[in-house]
Amino acid sequence: MQVTVVIGGASGIGAATAHTLTAAGHRVVVADLPGTGADVDVDVTDEASVEALFERAVADHGSVTGVVNCAGVSTLARVVDHDAAEWRRVVDVCLTGSFLVLKHAGRRVADGASLVSLTSLNARQPGTGLAAYCASKAGLVSLTEVTALELAHRRIRVNAVAPGLVVTPLTAPAMDIDGIRDAYLENTPLGRSGEPTEIAAAIKFLLSDDAAWITGETLDINGGAHLQRYPDLVGLIEKAFA
Ligand SMILES: NC(=O)c1ccc[n+]([C@@H]2O[C@H](COP(=O)([O-])OP(=O)(O)OC[C@H]3O[C@@H](n4cnc5c(N)ncnc54)[C@H](O)[C@@H]3O)[C@@H](O)[C@H]2O)c1
Incomplete structure (x- = not known):
């Protein structure tokens, strides 16, 4: 039996992943912020809470064989205008939170387990206004490689x-x-946005024995958008509200 902890599992890609994995026969523990309706509360910025999540999952299920970390937040500000506290809020969830999850997952999961983090197209493609998010997600690619x-x-x-x-x-x-x-779709060769279930399918693969020889990898899932350029978000917003 695969026992998989899905963090940030109450919404969006995490919720679709929890659903896909449950349908595939995993025993899924959904963890998310208090008040989100998750099975277990966790705040990835709080080390004691992350440690307690894995202690409890191992105590409840005997072992944990998979972890998916979907917790993420973003913000929009040009670097020269960026509030430092807002910068830290995003980095704290997206990068330091990812580190805390890999640290405590790495200590508690079973040998042979599979850990999957959610980085972003923005790890390789810069977007105006997204400095904190881009820097966090690029850092997470490197963190993934070192931890592997x-x-x-x-x-x-x-x-x-x-x-x-x-x-x-x-x-x-x-x-x-x-x-x-429209700007996103113009810059996506396959001409549409992705579905949460399409990301969940790739995560299911990475958790499975079919991916037994894959580690330290970041898999782009973006309809080919990494081949083009990222929309100028700040420019488009300024134009829309001019
Ligand atoms: N939606 C996209 O287009 C997209 C693209 C690239 C990457 N991502 C990444 O995918 C992941 C999931 O994003 P989503 O689009 O499903 O967003 P979402 O907002 O629907 O889900 C994010 C989840 O993270 C949880 N979360 C936030 N802060 C947390 C914290 N401190 N501790 C624990 N949980 C916390 C939220 O409660 C929420 O359930 C994120 O890491 C995001 O950066 C999303």
């Missing part, structure tokens, strides 16, 4: 997926602004 090296002796695989635009509560507000959705 360090845990390979226990056959623990450490990978990431990097989605392009998927409409979820994280991205939906921007889609209502004139020109933004």
Whole structure:
């Protein structure tokens, strides 16, 4: 039996992943912020809470064989205008939170487990206004590689997926602004946004024995958007509200 902890599993890509894995026969523990209706509360910025999550999952289920970390937040500000506290808020969830999850997952999961983090197209493609998010997600690619090296002796695989635009509560507000959705689609060769289930399918693969020889990898899932350029978000927003 695969026992998989899905963090940030109450919404968007995480919720689709929890659903896909349950349908595939995993025993899934959904963890998310308090008040989100998850099975277990966790705040990835709080080390004691992350440690307690894995202690409890192992105590409840005997062992944990998979972890998916979908917790993420974003913000929009040019570097020269960026509030430092807002910068830290995004880096704290997206990068330091990912580190805390890999640290405590790495200590508690079974040998041979598979750990998957959610990075982004923005790890490789810069977007105006997205400095904190881009820097965090690029850092997470590197963190994935280092952790894969360090845990390979226990056959623990450490990978990431990097989605392009998927409409979820994280991205939906921007889609209502004139020109933004079109700019994303123009820069996506396959001409559409992704579905949460399409990201979940790749995560399911990385958790499975079919991916037994894949570690330290970041898988782009973006309709080819990494081949083109990222929309000028700040420019489009300034134009829409001029
Ligand atoms: N939607 C996209 O287009 C897209 C593209 C690339 C990458 N991603 C990444 O995919 C992941 C999931 O995003 P989504 O689009 O499903 O967003 P979402 O807002 O629907 O889900 C994010 C989840 O993270 C949880 N979360 C936030 N802060 C947390 C914290 N401190 N501790 C624990 N949980 C926390 C939220 O409660 C929420 O359930 C994120 O890491 C995001 O950066 C999303």
